[in-house]
Amino acid sequence: MTLAAGIGYALLALGPSLSLFVSVISKKPFLILTVLSSTLLWLSSLIVLSGVWRGFLPLKSTSRWPYGLLIFTSIAFQEGLRVLFWKVYKRLEDLLDDFADRVSKPRLYQTDKMEIALAGGLGHGVAHAVFFCLSLLTPAFGPATFFVDRCSQLPFFLVSAIIALAFVTIHTFSMVIAFNGYAEGNKVDQVFVPVVHLVAGMVGVASSVYLSFISLQA
């Protein structure tokens, strides 16, 4: 598919996150740090999950439910981590507010808080996109393309890029909604995020476009 297509797929998956980074995140160094640390946190969660699931892999079942269980536990763990992330963030917010008080500068605005949440979500999203789409993209730079039998209208790499784009969006906005929910005590928001994440993950299992890649990562 050559260089043009490879770059196209990469931009499709990570272009909006790049735009977001350039226009919002890069303006404030603290947000860059937030992106990096949330990426690290997400990747560490994957490592822990893979450590836990290592004993059960490779899953030799032809049916889907072991994969379903794997995704369910992974998502549950990551949502749990999100709460932890929130608690750490809350502590950090208090520290920053105290510091601001001491130097007589204004406290964190609502937009600042949302930007931090956005950066956190972006970190998760970028990590997912890099891990699950960009890592598969190397063959896309060669002359050949690839079609999967169940979805023969679109090349495999295009499907993977679109899914990665969707997940980036989900992760980015989930964090904002979740932090908002935790801050205001809004139960609907608090539940909405894990539910969307879970449903997206389960649909991924059902469509099973890259199931074995997931088991590979884990």
Add this chain to the structure above:
Amino acid sequence: MAIKFLYLLLLFNFHLRLSVSGQLNSMESVPDLQKSMYKFIDGYPCVRLLNLSGVIGCSNPGREMVVAPIVRYKNAIALSQPSAVLVSSDEIQSFFTRIWHDSSFAGNIAGVIVESENEFQNKSKGFSPAGKFPLAEFAPYQNTSYEWNPIGSGIMWNAYDFPVFLLSESSTLTLQEAAIKNEKSKKAYIADVAEFDLVMQTTKAGTHDSETCLKEETCLPLGGYSVWSSLPPINVSSSDQSKPIILTMASMDSASFFRDKSLGADSPLSGLISLLAAIDALSHVDGLDDLTKQLVFIFFTGESWGYLGSRRFLYELDLQSEAVRGLNNSLIEMAIEIGSVGKGFNQGIKRFYTHTAEVSSATNETLKALKHAQDSLKSEHIIVSPANASNPGIPPSSLMSFLRKNSLTSGLVLEDFDSVFSNKFYHSHLDNISNINSSAIVAAASLVARTLYILASDNKSASGSALTGISVNVSLVEELMGCLLDCDPGLSCELVKEYISPNSTCPNHYAGVILDEPSFEPPPGYVDDMSRFLWNFLADRTSIPSENASSSCSQGCSNKGAVCVREETDGKGICVISTTRYVPAYSTRLKFESGIWTVLPPNSSDPMGMLDPVWTESNWNAIGLRVYTVQDAAYDRIVLVAGISVTVLAYLAIVTTRAVLTKALKRD
């Protein structure tokens, strides 16, 4: 409000995810993905060969790989774009004929892929890419327009500037599926393509004949190592060397359009196998030392490419070189050649023909001995007849070299045909084990063994129990056929593994190139499997045990006249006394000095050398064939534009949202 907007975006993504479905892949990693994208096809290439006046064979037209969509060949089609044409086995002849006559068709051929033969195919048509009179220029008679091989189309002697591959059975299905997918596909922007890597160094370097390519070292000359042996071993130190010699010969090399699929089962390997079986039968005879004549056997290689082996052997004989120590040219009384004998079986009767050159006393004696042997084998229903008198002379055979050198040589060729080849697949990739019959080979072997015994024992003990005691081991013949003419068991069979450790399992009898300096004791790495097997087999069968028999001979054998047999197997060679030697086989027009091959000018004392095309084979880096799917370049560009536009749109959306939010917050 912003939150609601975010909700909407999430739900949209959720919907998008649902509509995309895929398939449970069994891939575990990116290399697996790569492997399922690019399918490597195992095939047999046709390579570039050069002679003094030009080139033949196939090659990529430049330095690049050739990539073209796969199209099936049907007689009426016209190609709209450069394509990789998939040709079925029975259409090869018509396809190549069409290329020769239809230049617009030929211009759109990027590459050719030939399917492997279908077992239900009609085998009565025959196919031979060789000429109608192979190696006619070397014939010792004038009538060179006689058609020994009327089916011959001569397509392997033309030059093609596109790659040609022959598929194995498993890869034929892959290519057929790809071609069908191309035909059925409604999408114009994807196609299954074949990528040919057949880049030849002579094409890259621009050397288009043997002399320049040898000088530039972009090619190597064809050749190998012939093997000769004597039964019983010649005592070189003894002064009594005046026993007349009966020389029996066979060839070990064949040729075909595809270099790696040259089995040559009938022509000439059936003769080689029958001679090996005859030697085995004779080796069990008592009183070999009392024979009045010396039996010498020689197996030539390079015969398909201008009788390289036989010409070089005669040259070495004249020089009395180290390779032929113990042989004296003047002592050779009779030269008998075992040609193709594998098809001499018809409804229970084994029929062979003797082709002779001039009538002489030695030839008459041989014919009488053959008759005597035939009579002693009455129960086998063997009939030996002289060849048709209207033949212009002997068929293409190594005996031609002997006759060109000395037209008075007494020689005889034993073949399974009379006036035209009975082999319908001469020098083709289809001349395989199903083309011959083991009973014919066993019959020929019995005939040859008894004839040689009769000739060598000078009629004294020619009749009676000694003669009838000579019997050919049928299981040896069948084992040799399985080892040398089939991939299963191939060269990994027990018989071959007893003597050598072969480099490959599937046997192939293309002469190959001669590596490094030709020598009389070549390093085993430079000698091919067939020659090494023959050397060890002959040395073992014609041997008498040495004194210290059980000693391993890694340091060579102490006894003069002893050689080390079975050296490659488990490191335990045995020293035996045997006269078995390698003779290099290469053109008499070539000379190897200071690391480079040079072409010698024609010499009138070497008439065959003057006609020799001096065949060489181009060097290459890698040869391969891959199949994968490509999408149109326009599609790639659309994807790139989509990616860029998504990025830009996202940027604009973010900037707009930020402006809206700032304004909204300012209002608060």
